[in-house]
Amino acid sequence: MTASRRTTIGHAGSLPKGVARRLEILDRAIEVFRERGADGTSLRRIAEAIGVSHAALLHYFDSREQLLVAVYAHAESQRHLAEGPAAPSGMDRMIAAAMANVDVPGLVQLYTTLVAASLESRSEVGKEFFTARFARIRESLTAELREGQQAGTVRDDVPAEHLAALIIAASDGLQIQWLLDPAVGLEAPLRSLAAMLEPR
Amino acid sequence: MTASRRTTIGHAGSLPKGVARRLEILDRAIEVFRERGADGTSLRRIAEAIGVSHAALLHYFDSREQLLVAVYAHAESQRHLAEGPAAPSGMDRMIAAAMANVDVPGLVQLYTTLVAASLESRSEVGKEFFTARFARIRESLTAELREGQQAGTVRDDVPAEHLAALIIAASDGLQIQWLLDPAVGLEAPLRSLAAMLEPR
Incomplete structure (x- = not known):
C-alpha cells in the first residue's frame, strides 16, 4: 500500500478540494473492503466504517453501486500506477x-x-x-x-x-x-x- | 422445456406430496427466473410471481438464498436428465x-x-x-x-x-x-x- 498511498497524497496536493476528498474516501473504502469485500453492507454502514457522515458520502456518490464501482475502479487504477511504465x-x-x-x-x-x-x-x-x-x-x-x-x-x-x-x-x-x-x-x-x- | 416438464410430472406421480410440491415450486421459479434472473427480487415477490403464498414458500425454503440455490441446482439437474446417458x-x-x-x-x-x-x-x-x-x-x-x-x-x-x-x-x-x-x-x-x- 505504500506506493498507492504516496500516489493519493500526490493527487491531494494538486487536485481541487472536492476531487481530493473523493479520492480520500475511495482510499479509506478500499481499506474497509480489503478484508471482506462489500458483503451486503449498506451505504450508511460503509460511511460509518470510513468515518464520514452518510450525507457526505451521498454528496460524492449517488448510490451504493456507484460508490462500489468507483472503489473498484480506483483500486484497479492504483495497481496500474504501481506497475509503472515497464509493464x-x-x-x-x-x-x-x-x-x-x-x-x-x-x-x-x-x-x-x-x-x-x-x-x-x-x-x-x-x-x-x-x-x-x-x-x-x-x-x-x-x-x-x-x-x-x-x-x-x-x-x-x-x-x-x-x-x-x-x-x-x-x-x-x-x-x-x-x-x-x-x-x-x-x-x-x-x-x-x-x-x-x-x-x- | 418439454423434456424437463415431463420429468417433473414423473416425479410428482411417485414422490411424497411435500417433495412433489417443492419440485413444482422450483419448476415455476425457473420459469420466473428464465428471462431476467433473480434481479434482487424479494422472497415475497418471488412467491407472488410463482403464485404461492409467502408463508407457503417459507415452508419449503428457509431463506431467499436457499430458494435460489435450490432453483439453480434443480435447473442444473434437469439439464443433466435431458442430456441422457450418452453424455x-x-x-x-x-x-x-x-x-x-x-x-x-x-x-x-x-x-x-x-x-x-x-x-x-x-x-x-x-x-x-x-x-x-x-x-x-x-x-x-x-x-x-x-x-x-x-x-x-x-x-x-x-x-x-x-x-x-x-x-x-x-x-x-x-x-x-x-x-x-x-x-x-x-x-x-x-x-x-x-x-x-x-x-x-
Missing part, C-alpha cells in the same frame, strides 16, 4: 494482477459482486463500467497477442480475440474457485494457461 | 452446457449472482453448494482429461487438474463477458479452448 506482457500482467489479489480477497469478492450486479437489468452504472472494462482489456490483450502471433511467440491456430477473451475469463473464473477453495491455486493454473499459448 | 466428453459437455444457457440468460445471471453471494462471509448455503459443485465438476473433468492424456488425445505437458480448473473458469467467465456483450461469442471461443487441449 510486462499481457499474460504476465493478468497473472500478476490475479496474484496481487491473493493478498486482498475482499477486492476479488467486491469485483465478483459488482460483475454479478452488472448483469441485473436494474444496474446501469455497473453494466456500463464492466462492459467498457472488458472491451478495453480484450482490445489491448488482442492487439498484444496478435503481435505475438506475428512474431511467432504466440500460437496462431486460434484467433487472438478468442485467446484474449479466454485469458480474461479464465483469470476471473479461477479467482472465484480459488476463493472458495485455496487448494485450486491461482498462479500455477494460470502458468499452465500461459504454456498453452505457446506456438505448437 | 459427450468433458469439454463438449462444458460447451453444450454453456450453449444451453444462451437461451436462458436469466440462469446465467442467477448463477453469477449466487456464486458472488457465496463468496460473502454471511453466506453458508451458497458457499457450501458452490464449493462442493466446483469440487465435483473439477474432479470428474480431471479424471476424464487424465484418461485423455493417457490415450494421447489430450496434451500432457500441463496437469489435468489445471486443465479442468481452467475449462470451468473460462466457461464461467466467458458467459459473463457474453451476457454483457454478445459479440464476444460463446461457442467459438470455447471451441478454440478445446483446440488448445489437443496434444502438441
Whole structure:
C-alpha cells in the first residue's frame, strides 16, 4: 500500500478540494473492503466504517453501486500506477494482477459482486463500467497477442480475440474457485494457461 | 422445456406430496427466473410471481438464498436428465452446457449472482453448494482429461487438474463477458479452448 498511498497524497496536493476528498474516501473504502469485500453492507454502514457522515458520502456518490464501482475502479487504477511504465506482457500482467489479489480477497469478492450486479437489468452504472472494462482489456490483450502471433511467440491456430477473451475469463473464473477453495491455486493454473499459448 | 416438464410430472406421480410440491415450486421459479434472473427480487415477490403464498414458500425454503440455490441446482439437474446417458466428453459437455444457457440468460445471471453471494462471509448455503459443485465438476473433468492424456488425445505437458480448473473458469467467465456483450461469442471461443487441449 505504500506506493498507492504516496500516489493519493500526490493527487491531494494538486487536485481541487472536492476531487481530493473523493479520492480520500475511495482510499479509506478500499481499506474497509480489503478484508471482506462489500458483503451486503449498506451505504450508511460503509460511511460509518470510513468515518464520514452518510450525507457526505451521498454528496460524492449517488448510490451504493456507484460508490462500489468507483472503489473498484480506483483500486484497479492504483495497481496500474504501481506497475509503472515497464509493464510486462499481457499474460504476465493478468497473472500478476490475479496474484496481487491473493493478498486482498475482499477486492476479488467486491469485483465478483459488482460483475454479478452488472448483469441485473436494474444496474446501469455497473453494466456500463464492466462492459467498457472488458472491451478495453480484450482490445489491448488482442492487439498484444496478435503481435505475438506475428512474431511467432504466440500460437496462431486460434484467433487472438478468442485467446484474449479466454485469458480474461479464465483469470476471473479461477479467482472465484480459488476463493472458495485455496487448494485450486491461482498462479500455477494460470502458468499452465500461459504454456498453452505457446506456438505448437 | 418439454423434456424437463415431463420429468417433473414423473416425479410428482411417485414422490411424497411435500417433495412433489417443492419440485413444482422450483419448476415455476425457473420459469420466473428464465428471462431476467433473480434481479434482487424479494422472497415475497418471488412467491407472488410463482403464485404461492409467502408463508407457503417459507415452508419449503428457509431463506431467499436457499430458494435460489435450490432453483439453480434443480435447473442444473434437469439439464443433466435431458442430456441422457450418452453424455459427450468433458469439454463438449462444458460447451453444450454453456450453449444451453444462451437461451436462458436469466440462469446465467442467477448463477453469477449466487456464486458472488457465496463468496460473502454471511453466506453458508451458497458457499457450501458452490464449493462442493466446483469440487465435483473439477474432479470428474480431471479424471476424464487424465484418461485423455493417457490415450494421447489430450496434451500432457500441463496437469489435468489445471486443465479442468481452467475449462470451468473460462466457461464461467466467458458467459459473463457474453451476457454483457454478445459479440464476444460463446461457442467459438470455447471451441478454440478445446483446440488448445489437443496434444502438441
